[in-house]
Amino acid sequence: MSATAPALVSLAGVGKAFDNGVVALQGVDLAVAEGEFLALLGPSGCGKTTVLRLIAGLDEPSAGAIAGQALAAREGGLGYVFQDATLLPWANVADNVFLPLRLAGVARRDADERIAAMLRLVGIDGFAGALPHQLSGGMRMRVAIARALVTRPRLLLMDEPFAALDEITRFRLNDDLLRLKHETGCTVVFVTHSVYEAVYLSTRVAVMSARPGRILREIAVDLPARRDDALRRDPAYLALCAEASAALHAALAGSPA
Numbered sequence: 001m002s003a004t005a006p007a008l009v010s011l012a013g014v015g016k017a018f019d020n021g022v023v024a025l026q027g028v029d030l031a032v033a034e035g036e037f038l039a040l041l042g043p044s045g046c047g048k049t050t051v052l053r054l055i056a057g058l059d060e061p062s063a064g065a066i067a068g069q070a071l072a073a074r075e076g077g078l079g080y081v082f083q084d085a086t087l088l089p090w091a092n093v094a095d096n097v098f099l100p101l102r103l104a105g106v107a108r109r110d111a112d113e114r115i116a117a118m119l120r121l122v123g124i125d126g127f128a129g130a131l132p133h134q135l136s137g138g139m140r141m142r143v144a145i146a147r148a149l150v151t152r153p154r155l156l157l158m159d160e161p162f163a164a165l166d167e168i169t170r171f172r173l174n175d176d177l178l179r180l181k182h183e184t185g186c187t188v189v190f191v192t193h194s195v196y197e198a199v200y201l202s203t204r205v206a207v208m209s210a211r212p213g214r215i216l217r218e219i220a221v222d223l224p225a226r227r228d229d230a231l232r233r234d235p236a237y238l239a240l241c242a243e244a245s246a247a248l249h250a251a252l253a254g255s256p257a
């Protein structure tokens with residue numbers, strides 16, 4: 001992603017202190033460029049979720065400024081995928097995917113085609129009538145991704161969506177997510193603890209410091225846009241993973257990378 005691509009969202013000097021005195025973020029400077037896949041990597045509790053919540057407009061910063069938050073106020077401006085699929089347990093797959101459209105006032109008959117197309121896109125067509133408990137963890141996550149994408153958001157925020165999945169399922173969802181990003185053209189901000197996942201998926205990795213979180217290091221992932229299993233053994237990929245891992249260890253030690 002070129003450094004001159006326009007920023008979709010940018011945080012300047014952002015701080016977040018909670019009422020209980022916890023200072024989660026301090027001096028966060030981060031610009032999310034249109035079209036990029038940004039991975040946010042950092043130690044547990046460093047404020048990654050807080051950054052996503054601020055971008056989504058679910059919370060307000062206590063210091064600094066965020067530009068582009070208005071995306072959150074527009075229908076289809078952004079989609080949010082959490083670590084748990086957070087599906088409505090009593091509603092079938094199609095009804096779960098319909099939810100954001102229903103909240104936006106779209107009639108069901110006008111949504112059916114979009115829901116079906118979205119289920120095809122995430123590879124779970126044929127399961128429209130299934131209830132969440134009848135699906136595997138990977139399939140439930142596919143439903144959550146379909147629900148986040150059904151409004152065709154410009155920005156997709158993902159908070160450790162694959163952390164609870166086994167490795168094979170995770171790798172498959174990594175590849176499918178890259179395909180979805182390519183097909184929908186959305187911008188992605190993806191939180192993960194895994195340096196390997198961060199580098200495999202992204203065009204840029206931002207490494208956060210331990211709490212109070214700030215951006216310690218940004219690593220451009222200059223790998224071919226097309227990613228597949230062979231990349232996992234590619235020396236250029238492994239070198240970037242080593243670089244990201246060193247930055248993460250420095251973050252854990254509380255010293256700059």
Ligand SMILES: Nc1ncnc2c1ncn2[C@@H]1O[C@H](COP(=O)(O)OP(=O)(O)OP(=O)(O)O)[C@@H](O)[C@H]1O
Pocket residue numbers: 018019020022023024042043044045046047048049050051211
């Ligand atoms: N609503 C809240 N009130 C008080 N403290 C909070 C609140 N939300 C988050 N925190 C605290 O802020 C810090 C950052 O939390 P956050 O969830 O953003 O971190 P994270 O990097 O996403 O963590 P993890 O990697 O473990 O998911 C943590 O210490 C957390 O306990």
